[in-house]
Amino acid sequence: AQKVTQAQTEISVVEKEDVTLDCVYETRDTTYYLFWYKQPPSGELVFLIRRNSFDEQNEISGRYSWNFQKSTSSFNFTITASQVVDSAVYFCALSEGSYNTDKLIFGTGTRLQVFP
């Protein structure tokens, strides 16, 4: 069965610190997709990244970077030089690769609080 684990329930940092949010997944499929979403206090989910199982290259987008390691079934997310606006709940999600089963399985989320 598919499962996404975000062991960190809540993280607090001071502005400008780097922070890494962990995500570990389980799936029996060889083809799958991994996602990160941000949910600010307003509630609306903001898409951050999608990665397919065949692309293990790390990705950097501004202050955000992602480390995908199939060997450890992890897809970790790092925010460099965190800012107060980064305060939100971050969800990691998994989708199977089957065309008929593209529903998302979400982790329990990590609440990030960045203090000034």
Added chain:
Amino acid sequence: GAVVSQHPSWVICKSGTSVKIECRSLDFQATTMFWYRQFPKQSLMLMATSNEGSKATYEQGVEKDKFLINHASLTLSTLTVTSAHPEDSSFYICSAELAGAPYEQYFGPGTRLTVT
């Protein structure tokens, strides 16, 4: 582009009444829409998958007679909570999948339902 709207953004209703929530893809066609429920400080749980012109597929444990889903067009899906009870109070979020582009889901801003 790829904007999804939900209406209403929040609603308060009395126990025993029914509430309809609309999910619209504003600038794209969505053959598939998903409905999620999120309780406070918890993750998103998929309730059902809605395909245009066919019956919705409900996740295990979700009462199809209580949560009626209609996907009448390529841009509109509705969720009706029938005979609402206080335990149905939650944040309901829909997402729309771009037609012909699986795994590209766009989320609506959510609807907060409070049943008194």
